[in-house]
Amino acid sequence: MYKVNEVFETIQGEGSFTGAAAIFIRLQGCPVGCSWCDTKHTWDIKDELAMPLGDIVIKTAETEHWAQVTAAELLARFIQEGYQAKHVVITGGEPCMYDLNPLCELLHQNGYSTQIETSGTFTIKAPAQTWVTVSPKVNMAGGYKVLQSALDRANEIKHPVAMEKHVDELLQLLQHTDTKAKLIYLQPISQQRRATELAIAMCKKHNWRLSVQVHKYLGIS
Ligand SMILES: C[S@@+](CC[C@H](N)C(=O)[O-])C[C@H]1O[C@@H](n2cnc3c(N)ncnc32)[C@H](O)[C@@H]1O
Ligand SMILES: Nc1nc2[nH]cc(C(=O)O)c2c(=O)[nH]1
Ligand code: SF4
Ligand SMILES: [Mg+2]
Incomplete structure (x- = not known):
């Protein structure tokens, strides 16, 4: 079972898949606590804010509501939504708080490719074909060993x-990371002008x- 904050179809706006049409599944829960995080409404899992998946799919505002669903229910919803x-x-x-193997495997069996956006603070449980984007969070929960294994698994580091x-x-x-087969990105925080200028220079x-x-x-x- 997965706790889902949002499901929506859009254009991937980050990293090497930028511009690709994509279905996003935003899972609920994160203990990392980045001060500049743009999805703080996903941090806590409040029992009283559970709702049906049908309501999650149509929600337009960022809220802390979530739905508990299976991989099969998510796939069925993609088809239902067209x-x-x-x-x-x-x-x-x-997302790596969850075992993503069952979800990714079901999606692969049904003709989808998969990508994970993770902080590298939890062990990545996903199939080899899944594209892994690690946005490393240093000095955070999880520790160095977990982060290094995530960086080793990463297809791109952002x-x-x-x-x-x-x-x-x-x-x-x-x-400490073999970067030969990896793409390395800098992503300016919150579109700040100085951050963007720094990122371009670097x-x-x-x-x-x-x-x-x-x-x-x-x-x-
Ligand atoms: C919201 S996080 C969710 C996935 C995972 N927790 C992680 O940090 O990778 C998705 C991506 O957005 C990035 N991000 C979050 N807040 C941001 C901000 N204010 N400006 C730029 N990137 C941000 C993260 O670093 C990560 O690459
Ligand atoms: N369009 C779009 N692209 C994204 N790429 C990564 C996102 C994320 O929040 O993880 C994101 C997002 O929230 N929207
Ligand atoms: S790890 Fe990701 S979701 Fe969690 S606080 Fe940091 S940016 Fe936000
Ligand atoms: Mg986002």
Whole structure:
């Protein structure tokens, strides 16, 4: 069973799948506590805020409501809603609090590709074909060993930056990671001008890529 905060079809706005039509599943719950997090409404799991999946799918505002569902119920809902996207992004909250194997396997069997957006603070439980985006959160719950195994598994590393020290953190993490087959992105925090300028300069300096949360510039979810 998965606790789901939101389900919606949109355009992937971050990382290497930017521009791809995608179905997003936003899972409820995250203990990491990033001060600049743009999805704080997913942090807590409040029993009294449970609601049916049908109500979750039509909700338009960011709320702390969630629905408890199976993988099969989610797939059935995609079909019922007439979603055409064949790429599914599982985010949160922190999706790796959950075992994502049953969900991803069912989606793969039904012709979807899958992608996870994770902080690297929980062990990743997902099939080998799943594209893993790690947005590393340092000095947070989970510890160094878990984060390193997430970085090793990552297909792309997408580091949120606002200050030089965030770049230094990434450089430190990459020292212990084989990055040959990985894409490395900097993502400016909250579209701040200074963060964006820093990210551009550092992408040029280190030959990394820039991810700018295109959906926020477009004003879409
Ligand atoms: C909301 S998080 C959910 C998934 C997971 N907990 C994680 O942190 O990767 C999804 C992505 O948004 C990024 N993010 C969150 N708040 C942001 C902000 N204010 N500006 C830029 N990126 C942000 C995270 O770093 C992560 O890459
Ligand atoms: N369009 C769109 N793209 C996204 N890529 C990652 C997102 C996330 O919240 O994890 C996200 C999101 O919330 N919306
Ligand atoms: S780990 Fe992700 S969801 Fe959790 S607080 Fe940080 S950015 Fe937000
Ligand atoms: Mg988002």
